[in-house]
Amino acid sequence: MGALMGGGVGLxxxxLFGTWSIIRGGAGPRGFMATLSQYMLSSAATFSFFLAIGSVIRTDPLVAPHLQAAQLQLLAPAMNVRxxxxGFRLMRARWEAERNR
Known part of the structure; x- marks a missing residue:
């Protein structure tokens, strides 16, 4: 989905930028259509590449959200809860240790 969205945005x-560049500087030796298509395809490839990577990174996990919540609740280490x-006593002890250095 990210690649498709990136391709559309990139095209x-x-x-837009290819047309502006051609208007500003001319089409060059290859002509209007070849220059514009090169702008469009390179932009589409770049955008689709990065948006595809982003969509892979942000893909939902295979475990359903309610099962993830239950898993976190059951597997949460109770030893770290203070x-x-x-917490205040621990912080004061660390401050004292730093002062005594």
Whole structure:
């Protein structure tokens, strides 16, 4: 899906910038259509590549969200949970250790 969206956006951006470049500097020795198509295809390839990578990175996991939540609840380590008072005592002890260095 990311590659398709990137291709569409890239073709549009390539068309806009390619047209502007041709209007500003001329079509060059290859002509209008070849120059414009090169702009459009290179832009589409670049956009689709990066959006495809982004969609792969952000792909939903195979486990359903409610099962993920249950898994996190059951497997969460209870050893790391501290009260505010315990955290405050630990912080004070670290401050004292740093002062005594």
């Amino acid at each position: 549009t951006i390539g068309f 009260t505010k008072a315990e």
